[in-house]
Structure formats: structure tokens, C-alpha cells
Amino acid sequence: xxGVSQDPRHKITKRGQNVTFRCDPISEHNRLYWYRQTLGQxxxxxxxxxxxxxxxxxxxxxxxxxxxxxxxxxxxxxxxxTEQGDSAMYLCASSEMTGLFRYEQxxxxxxxxxxx
Amino acid sequence: xxxxxxxxxxxxxxxxxISILNCDYTNSMFDYFLWYKKYPAEGPTxxxxxxxxxxxxxxxxxxxxxxxxxxxxxxxxxPSQPGDSAVYFCAAGPNYGGSQGNLIFGKGTKxxxxx
Numbered sequence: 442x443x444g445v446s447q448d449p450r451h452k453i454t455k456r457g458q459n460v461t462f463r464c465d466p467i468s469e470h471n472r473l474y475w476y477r478q479t480l481g482q483x484x485x486x487x488x489x490x491x492x493x494x495x496x497x498x499x500x501x502x503x504x505x506x507x508x509x510x511x512x513x514x515x516x517x518x519x520x521x522x523t524e525q526g527d528s529a530m531y532l533c534a535s536s537e538m539t540g541l542f543r544y545e546q547x548x549x550x551x552x553x554x555x556x557x
Numbered sequence: 558x559x560x561x562x563x564x565x566x567x568x569x570x571x572x573x574x575i576s577i578l579n580c581d582y583t584n585s586m587f588d589y590f591l592w593y594k595k596y597p598a599e600g601p602t603x604x605x606x607x608x609x610x611x612x613x614x615x616x617x618x619x620x621x622x623x624x625x626x627x628x629x630x631x632x633x634x635x636p637s638q639p640g641d642s643a644v645y646f647c648a649a650g651p652n653y654g655g656s657q658g659n660l661i662f663g664k665g666t667k668x669x670x671x672x
Contacts, residue, residue: 445600462584474659483561483662484601497659507592532600544589544650546660 442468445549447533453555454523461519462552466535473516474546475508477501484532484548490516491538496553523556530554560584561649563663572672576634580647580663583628587649591660592621592632595644604645605632637670644668 446465454460466473472491476484487506488498492513502508505523510516520527529555534546564579570576578592588609593601607614607621607630609672614621620633634641648660 449599476659481664483648483664484660485662486659489659497660531594534600545591545603545606545610547603548593551600553598 445533445535447531447549447552449552450550451553451555456525456556457522459519459521460523460554461517462531462533462554463515463517464533464549466533467528467547469537470535470547471513471538472536472546472547473510474534474536475516475518476534476548478530478532478551479528485525487518495498520554525556528554528556558583559663560587561647561661561663563645563647563666564667566664567667569663569667569669569671570637572639572670575638576632576637576641576668576670578632578645578647578666578668580630580632582630582649583630584649585625585628587651587661588622589650590623590630591648591650592619592650593646593662594641595665595670596647601646634668637668639670639672642670 448463474489475487478484486499487502490510505521508518530551532551534548537548590603591606595601605616605619623630644665646665647663650660
């Protein structure tokens with residue numbers, strides 16, 4: 442399977458705990474994106490990488506959130522001191538770097554986070 | 558303020574008929590528009606896209622129309638099939654007034670195709 446994969450698919454954690462999610466993009470894609478989706482909303486942008494460089498972070502990405510893509514391949518998203526408001530679906534997407542196809546982002550299945 | 562709006566939360570269509578999903582945007586700097594389909598408990602699946610230099614793009618049963626002067630796009634599905642039942646998201650990017658990396662999504666329209 443050459444699509445975007447995410448791990449874990451579901452995570453239940455207690456408030457105050459740290460969680461880390463992993464995303465493996467489509468292998469030939471240089472750009473990797475993180476989004477968050479809550480009920481009744483469309484995906485909201487969090488951050489994106491071009492190769493290993495983190496080029497942009499949304500205001501939604503508080504200082505409790507950190508993302509890395511150390512070798513320009515897979516990426517991790519960590520949330521420290523989780524709060525109930527962090528409960529959401531966390532989506533990863535990837536795209537090519539150049540040409541019009543860089544706009545076509547392909548999404549993984551998401552990680553459903555529930556903070557109790 | 559929402560830059561991409563899908564004003565119809567839901568749409569019900571009979572199998573074999575046309576489904577028309579609508580999307581409005583406010584930012585004239587958007588360069589590219591996309592439609593995604595999402596089933597429950599799955600990530601969004603890319604469906605079809607259109608560049609701002611075109612007014613129509615077709616792929617099988619799916620056609621996207623772009624009216625730049627009205628800042629409006631629509632997705633036509635003909636003929637509709639029960640398997641098309643899903644939530645459809647309109648997305649736009651990049652936003653040169655802000656980010657160049659992200660897509661901005663509408664809230665989605667839930668399409669139900671009845672046999």
C-alpha cells in the first residue's frame with residue numbers, strides 16, 4: 442500500500458498526559474501536512490513540512506504542540522499536557538513539491554484522540 | 558471569518574439523478590480548488606480539482622465548475638450512486654494573503670443518495 446499511513450488510529454488518554462502520533466507520507470511526496478478536524482467542521486491546518494523543514498505553523502498550534510520530520514520522511518506530532526479540548530481527529534496529508542499537483546494533498550486515515 | 562463556505566449541510570438525491578454540491582469563497586487570491594469525499598472514520602479522499610485559470614474540469618461522473626466572478630464553484634455528480642453517499646468538502650489554496658502551504662476547507666455537505 443503506497444498511501445499515507447498514520448499510527449495509532451485511536452488514542453484515549455487522560456488529561457495532562459503526553460501523546461505522540463506518527464505519519465508516513467506517500468514515499469515520493471516532499472510535502473507533509475498536519476490538520477485537525479472536530480465534529481461538524483472541515484479539516485483545519487496545523488503545520489506543514491517541505492522535506493525536513495517546518496515551513497509554517499498555524500495559530501492553532503499552541504506551544505503544547507510540536508511536530509518533527511527529522512529525515513524528511515515520516516513525521517511525528519506530539520501534544521504535551523493534553524486538555525479535553527484537544528480531542529479531535531488528527532489528519533496527516535502529503536503532496537508533491539512542485540507544479541500544480543503540489544496542491545493535491547492526499548490524506549491518511551487519521552488518528553482519533555479522546556482526552557478524558 | 559470563513560473563507561470557504563458550504564451553505565448546505567445536507568443534500569438528498571435519488572439514485573441515477575444529478576447531485577449538485579455548492580461552495581462559495583471570499584478570497585480572490587485562491588489559486589486552486591479541490592473537492593474531497595469523506596466516509597465516517599476515514600480520512601478525506603481527493604476527488605477532483607480545478608485551477609483558477611479554468612472554468613470546468615471533468616473526470617468520469619464528476620465535473621467541477623468554477624465561476625471566478627461569483628467566487629463560486631460546484632461539483633456535479635452524474636449519475637448519482639448509493640456509494641456516493643458521504644460528506645463532501647470543498648477546499649481552496651493557497652492563500653497568498655496568508656499561508657502558501659495549507660488548504661482551507663469548508664464545513665462539508667452530507668450527500669445521501671437513495672436507491
